[in-house]
Amino acid sequence: MTAAHVVPRGDLIEHETTEFCACGPRSEPVKREDGSMGWVVVHHSLDGREVSE
Numbered sequence: 225m226t227a228a229h230v231v232p233r234g235d236l237i238e239h240e241t242t243e244f245c246a247c248g249p250r251s252e253p254v255k256r257e258d259g260s261m262g263w264v265v266v267h268h269s270l271d272g273r274e275v276s277e
């Protein structure tokens with residue numbers, strides 16, 4: 225199963241594109257364009273900004 229990662233740009237740390245990144249990302253189920261389900265892993269910026277992209 226593949227997951228897409230939403231990583232804050234220009235953050236203070238290098239994010240790992242895994243569920244076990246140091247920032248404690250959360251996983252959310254998403255429906256893909258082809259109708260299948262996938263996961264998006266939303267990473268948190270360590271300086272407190274919300275991800276807007």
Ligand SMILES: [Zn+2]
Pocket residue numbers: 239240245246247248249267268
């Ligand atoms: Zn992260």
